[in-house]
Amino acid sequence: MPVINRIAAFQAEMVAWRRHLHAHPETAFEEHATSDFVAARLKELGIEVHRGLAKTGVVGTLVNGDGPSIGLRSDMDALDIPEANSFEHKSVTPGKMHACGHDGHMTMLLGAARYLAETRRFRGTVRFIFQPAEENEAGGAVMVREGLFERFPVDAVYGMHNWPGLPVGTFAVRPGPMMATADVFEIAVTGRGAHAAMPHLSIDPITTAAEIVGALQTIAARNTDPLEAAVVSVTQFHAGDTDNVIPNVAVLRGTSRTFRPQVQDMVEERINRIAKGIATAHGATADLRYERRYPATVNHDREAGIAAAAALQVAGEAKVVRDMAPSMGAEDFAFMLKARPGAYAWVGNGTSEQSRNLHNPSYDFNDEALVHGASYWAQLVEQCLPADGAR
Ligand SMILES: [Zn+2]
Ligand SMILES: [Zn+2]
Numbered sequence: 515m516p517v518i519n520r521i522a523a524f525q526a527e528m529v530a531w532r533r534h535l536h537a538h539p540e541t542a543f544e545e546h547a548t549s550d551f552v553a554a555r556l557k558e559l560g561i562e563v564h565r566g567l568a569k570t571g572v573v574g575t576l577v578n579g580d581g582p583s584i585g586l587r588s589d590m591d592a593l594d595i596p597e598a599n600s601f602e603h604k605s606v607t608p609g610k611m612h613a614c615g616h617d618g619h620m621t622m623l624l625g626a627a628r629y630l631a632e633t634r635r636f637r638g639t640v641r642f643i644f645q646p647a648e649e650n651e652a653g654g655a656v657m658v659r660e661g662l663f664e665r666f667p668v669d670a671v672y673g674m675h676n677w678p679g680l681p682v683g684t685f686a687v688r689p690g691p692m693m694a695t696a697d698v699f700e701i702a703v704t705g706r707g708a709h710a711a712m713p714h715l716s717i718d719p720i721t722t723a724a725e726i727v728g729a730l731q732t733i734a735a736r737n738t739d740p741l742e743a744a745v746v747s748v749t750q751f752h753a754g755d756t757d758n759v760i761p762n763v764a765v766l767r768g769t770s771r772t773f774r775p776q777v778q779d780m781v782e783e784r785i786n787r788i789a790k791g792i793a794t795a796h797g798a799t800a801d802l803r804y805e806r807r808y809p810a811t812v813n814h815d816r817e818a819g820i821a822a823a824a825a826l827q828v829a830g831e832a833k834v835v836r837d838m839a840p841s842m843g844a845e846d847f848a849f850m851l852k853a854r855p856g857a858y859a860w861v862g863n864g865t866s867e868q869s870r871n872l873h874n875p876s877y878d879f880n881d882e883a884l885v886h887g888a889s890y891w892a893q894l895v896e897q898c899l900p901a902d903g904a905r
Pocket of ligand 1: 613
């Protein structure tokens with residue numbers, strides 16, 4: 515079975531929703547107009563709507579008899595990026611844009627909601643979860659903490675993200691890790707400031723911190739099993755205010771990414787040892803602040819199989835990639851997968867010039883993917899919540 519014809523029939527309407535959302539981006543926990551839009555569409559369909567989890571979150575509940583329950587999750591937020599596109603639906607809000615395709619994610623889920631509310635070829639409960647603040651602020655964790663799954667129980671929860679580079683109409687899903695952890699660290703190296711012409715009177719935090727930056731590269735290259743994955747990237751180096759002064763302090767910041775807890779523990783321990791050891795060697799001190807922000811997004815085996823089966827019904831065997839390498843990017847759907855069984859899939863956003871990379875100022879969600887993604891959601895529901903009650 516290809517895409518669901520009944521969904522394809524209202525593609526133009528989905529494109530209009532998507533472009534409206536694209537033109538009106540809102541960022542973390544401020545998705546007020548977005549939340550209004552989503553809630554209005556769900557209400558039009560007769561779907562019960564709850565608002566206010568994680569401030570702007572929306573949960574739609576569609577019940578059709580007794581049966582299992584399933585959660586389908588879309589993120590809602592945009593990014594603080596000035597949009598470089600000039601098409602008609604470009605962002606009207608300076609400095610903000612939907613550069614990660616969450617406008618498309620919301621639209622695909624609304625499209626599935628419309629189809630499911632109209633056809634009701636399932637038995638059980640569907641929860642449409644619209645989550646704020648996926649980028650940086652872990653809105654997914656906030657929803658879980660505020661009782662998402664206690665108030666709106668589900669047997670399993672599924673997520674989906676568009677993937678540039680994957681052709682439209684293609685899906686990728688695998689058991690195990692899909693996305694990495696996102697940890698952040700800050701190393702404050704304290705030495706002793708002095709006149710730049712008298713370096714022997716200083717303990718130079720800049721040369722010390724520079725050595726630390728170099729040595730941190732050995733964590734991935736020398737301490738990580740070559741068959742495991744780890745990234746340690748220093749992304750900020752702040753020190754000094756003027757030309758002729760060696761400052762007291764240099765501050766390094768960065769991010770580390772891993773999949774497995776043992777590797778994550780090792781990376782944190784090595785960053786600490788390297789920073790402190792090098793600082794000590796030079797008579798300076800180093801203080802590490804290490805924060806585990808997002809856990810790895812790890813699909814449950816059974817649900818990954820269910821997701822692949824649904825994708826296969828929509829796209830056909832040749833267009834379901836089951837062995838795609840995971841991404842070192844991160845995703846706060848990880849928090850939902852820690853709370854309930856489930857799986858996270860990628861839907862192709864196309865390989866054409868239009869499909870720029872995620873977070874690029876020229877990115878745009880590919881409207882051709884809408885029907886495919888909405889069909890996948892609908893198929894997943896009809897498969898997990900069969901109308902005849904058999905499981
Ligand atoms: Zn993003
Ligand atoms: Zn995203």
